[in-house]
Amino acid sequence: VMDRYWNQIKANRGAEQVIGWLLAGQTIPPELSGQINLMKLMLHPNGLKPHVENWPAVATYAIHRVYRESLGEGQDEQSQKLFEELLSYPSVRELWQTPAEESWHLPLLTVNFAKEGRQLSFFTTLTTLGTPHDITLQELRLECLFPADEPTERQFTSTELGKHP
Numbered sequence: 001v002m003d004r005y006w007n008q009i010k011a012n013r014g015a016e017q018v019i020g021w022l023l024a025g026q027t028i029p030p031e032l033s034g035q036i037n038l039m040k041l042m043l044h045p046n047g048l049k050p051h052v053e054n055w056p057a058v059a060t061y062a063i064h065r066v067y068r069e070s071l072g073e074g075q076d077e078q079s080q081k082l083f084e085e086l087l088s089y090p091s092v093r094e095l096w097q098t099p100a101e102e103s104w105h106l107p108l109l110t111v112n113f114a115k116e117g118r119q120l121s122f123f124t125t126l127t128t129l130g131t132p133h134d135i136t137l138q139e140l141r142l143e144c145l146f147p148a149d150e151p152t153e154r155q156f157t158s159t160e161l162g163k164h165p
Helices: 013-023 038-043 055-072 077-087 092-096 150-158
Strands: 110-115 118-127 142-147
Touching: 013 110, 013 142, 038 055, 038 077, 055 077, 055 092, 077 092, 118 150, 142 150
Parallel strands: none
Antiparallel strands: 110 118, 118 142
């Protein structure tokens, strides 16, 4: 669960396992410590980027989404600040200026993680409440990752990610 600025509010065990496995052994830079911001974590060169095999496609989609959402939310200061910070990361500005021609026609975008000879491929869904009775609920997003292939499903459901089967 995250807020509209991509700050993680709550995570389940599966999310903690995947992120923990990917970041294990890495030095986390100060700008990524504290409350997890999922866009910063995905796009930062010392975050998940080294483990995302299809990083250019994922990053292009992500930066365009942050931009579109910042426009849709009235360009508030926090949205603009996040967008500008993401553009300061290596390669992100170039990807922002390049149209996402390769993936526009796909029904979904997978995120392909690789580490220590293991590969996991997921697609994500984001759910928001369209007609909440509480303003707080309107700003929440629920992200769910689903295995995009059978090998990922087998690895993720049959073992702990930090251990080899």
